[in-house]
Amino acid sequence: MSELQDQEKSIATTYTYSTDDTSPTTTQHPYIEDKHTKNFFSCFIDGFKPSKGWEIDENLTFEERTHKLQEFAPLKRKLKNRHLQMIAIGGSIGTGLFVGTGGALAQGGPASLIIAWILVGIMMFCTVQSLGELCVAFPVPGSFVQYNTRFISPAWGFCMSWNYALAWLISLPIELVAAAITVNYWNDSINSAAWVAIFYIIILLINILGVKGYGETEFAFSIIKVIAILGYVILGIVINCGGVPQGGYIGGQYWKNPGAFNHGFKGVCSVFVTAAFSFGGTELCGLAAAETENPRKSLPSATKQVFWRITLFYIISLALIGINIPFTDSRLLGNSGAAASPFVISIQNAGIKGLPSVMNAVIMLSICSVANSGVYAASRTISSLANQGFAPRWFGYVDREGRPLVGIGITMAFGLLCFLAATSYHAKVFDWMMAVSGLSSFVTWGSINVCHLRFRSALKAQGRGVDELHFTSQSDIYGSIFGVILNGLIIISQLWIALFPVGGKISAESFLKSFLCIPVLIIFYTFWLFYSKDYTFFIKGKNIDLDSGRIIENLHDLREEVAREKAELASQVWYYRFYKFWC
Template identity: 65%
Template sequence: MSKSKGGEYELYDFEPIAENESKTIQYAEEISNVGSVGSVDSKDNSKTPYGEDDSNKKSMWKNFIDGFKRMELGDIDPNLSEVERANIIAERAPLKRSLKNRHVQMIAIGSAIGTGLFVGSGTALRTGGPASLIICYFLIGTMIFCTVQALGELAVAYPVAGSFLSLNSRFISPIWGFCMAWNYVLQWIIVMPLELVAASLTIRYWNDEINSAAWVTIFYFTIVFINIFGVKGYGEAEFVFSTIKVVAILGFIILGIVLNCGGGPVGGYIGGKYWYNPGAFHHGFKGLCGVFVTAAFSFSGTELVGLTSAETANPRKTLPSATKQVFWRITLFYMVSLTLIGLLVPYNDPRLMGNSSADAAASPFVIAIRNAGIKGLPSVMNAVILIAVLSVANSAVFAASRTVASLADQGFAPKFFGYIDRKGRPLVGVGISFAFGLLCYLAASDKEAVAFAWMMAISGLSSIFTWGSICFTHVRFRRALHVQGRGTNELTFTAMSGVYGSIWGVILNILVLMAEFWYSLFPTNKPDAYNFFENYLNAVVLVFFFFVYLIWKKFRVTFLIRAKDVDLDTGRRVEDWDLLKQEIEEEKAFIASKPFYYRVYKMWC
């Protein structure tokens, strides 16, 4: 046992005594076979008398193989209820806490920024015009901020495996947790092949002669290689990917301001002329409703920072700061960049149509640069889009594998789904994710567009339900604290938006679902069943999961756990509450003693 920099104690993994004894006996036999200390094997003069090179190779190979063995959770009382057992398993899950502060910060800022922003924003601009673009992204942004703040409070209080997925069952009900967990799995196992195909389509910007299957293969094994190294590989890759995306978007913002003011090679001063011609709105209120869904898709994956809680070295210090970074992500990367997009690209630009939802040539970021007559830079932006797409594919493996393991922990899937090896890798979850990832080879099929349209339909609304569920879980958590005579003074981090922010999140998510229902059913003046199921199928899938659980439990289910019965203690990483409260008060006093600008900085960073 050693004390880490964060002040927490970490346990080193030791091999069982029996294995050590067998190694000692084996090593003694090898020494006796050498003959004498000074003798050297005449067939291989490169080895030492004791065969150390060979032994080291065997040891490295054995450690590599042993790393895939299952990490045991220990005995669990069989008399516990379903919810109690799930809570204990989530607390004990042997995921490695390898994510550092810099990893979590960059995951919060840019992990899931991909085609939703770089390409999907073009679809939103074409659908509703620049004014609808700003309004919808702003409203969704406020909801996302409240959601991530609520998630931060929950994840810091309960840094357990599965994060908000396991907390659904604890604070709402097992049946809702079952539906949300399986819904979340569907979302991410489908995202991976979608993003790999998007990456192959992005390559067509430079070369469309090479078969897409070749590029898909390269990208597929790149993601496999990254995930061999477990959560640390994911964290390092996302740190690099997100850094590139952040630098690129900040660079585009500066360039966009220059271009709008007439600083480009061609075009002259632009100002707000595209808001007058062709106009600020397109398709009126229906166009506005259509942008809502695209905006929500662009923010999907923002909740990934919550899944890192069980694999973060010191969540009490890291997660509060990470959740605050989402404010800057929404303000800078979405609101500012999309305001510039609305100024630089008219909504009737024919290139916004594209050939697919992942066509990089249809990216308004690329179009804005090409309109300015800048050569070479569109290819740079396209390379950033490629990196962003691979980043989301990498995040999809992380999210899907952890969710699959959480399903097993909660008893919603076979036990072997929860297999986590000694290196902290949820192997079965990773394997399932990569198995579904092979669907990316549909890119070589003539039916690619149809197949992926329906795959996307299965999980298209998943993020909306997930965010609404996180907000409602936070409301239920605060309600349980109140009913059980406890308060927020025992929390190390409280949501800046409070419980009212979570209520706003629930309401806005419901409004988005209503808007999407209307827009999907009536794309024109007449109802369209095909369009409805293509865009709203995920809601039908949720209803299917609901009835699956009812039948599985023979209709003996609890639809809402009473606030007084909610377990508020399992999974907390606090050993001395008095000491923790003293530390929090000292931190608050320290910040209060600092100048105004420092207090503002700590509030938002």
């Protein structure tokens, strides 16, 4: 019997798809009881009892852990296609775009804004394409967090898992405080702690509802954000043409005076971190793969939506901001919250009454959306840490409703730091918290691209090819190579900015606030090497596990199915092929 036939017969899978590809089918767990025999209260209480799948034997290998997780599937696959589409389109649109772009405009000028966002946007498109290929093939709990362990090394997996968890843990209290600050736009007489408490309770209740609650709220939040951005694009054109109560025709005068750039090349480099912050969370559609009804159908379409978000929501809206507001406007750096939002400032300059309040409400909802996503991402990552043996086993507790309760509890406990908003030193504390995860997005995205390259390398080393994949990255390995290089260059540029700050002198405090993330990563990596005594820096391609967690049954049948789908698509009219390529 050939080696290929041995591989085909040895692949152990759990999820199989019905002929109509509508939803995965699994064997029902023996502990599941008929909910119709119990009242609502009893079912609600029983839902918090442990899922049989969360108890993982510490002596199992990584591959055996993956098999066990897939067998019991403690996380529920309740996210539908519409949820994933809206998470991909608008899930990460928040303070980075609505507020952070104001400071970036003041720091680098309108041309720097466009250049930085285009470069990071192209990189994000390539990264999400690479992630989509991996997630469709391996829709395992933890997604790219586990891919680092599988395709690179356990030490790097430990380092990146904790890095990603910390980034979202830190994000939650900061976003809650930012949401409270937006309320000050209307009324600043009420203590911020009161609003923080309200937002905290709302986010907690949403996540207690489980992944379905997260999906529905993000669906609603994303629709509101998308409508707001589309509305501003139309309004921004009207403002520029002078069709508003005050301001008159603007055209491109602000690109001439005060100019297109501020602080030259250094100004361009200085806005990359803000661009990364605005794109943060784009990878969440990959993290949600393990809780999606049919990742094979939903994920490819969701990853393609990133192109439209980058083009329409970011580039066009930022171009309008750059031509409607001079970067010398003191409000861009002299205010906080919605008052510093270039969207709000441009509407105020136009003399439109009432609309700034509407935009402020959208900003507040966007911030709540990011905070909600923070709890989702952090709790799933914490659960994955336990599953990989990188944290105490009880961190991975998942109840019968598929909620990682311990992960949610740890995240919400960390979120209590939001009540520092009532103190006079909260800004300094949050600055140092942000420093820990300042460059983590670039490291995370670069690592996803490395995982994709390692996956393709492993396929080649084991005599296999992309013909066994349901979905392949549109940017292929070249997009991953570009992603690795650009992320590396951006990190180097941030080191340069940290050593030689824009318009200031270097200090130990400012350097650490800009670059603290890298020493933290080195500490994590070194700790695991000495703790585990596993000094594997790279898993050899021939030894990489390419089968655990796959959603296929037979390689031969899969290749035939993929070839049939490609042939069917090729037979369609050109405009349908064009639509399927981009959507």
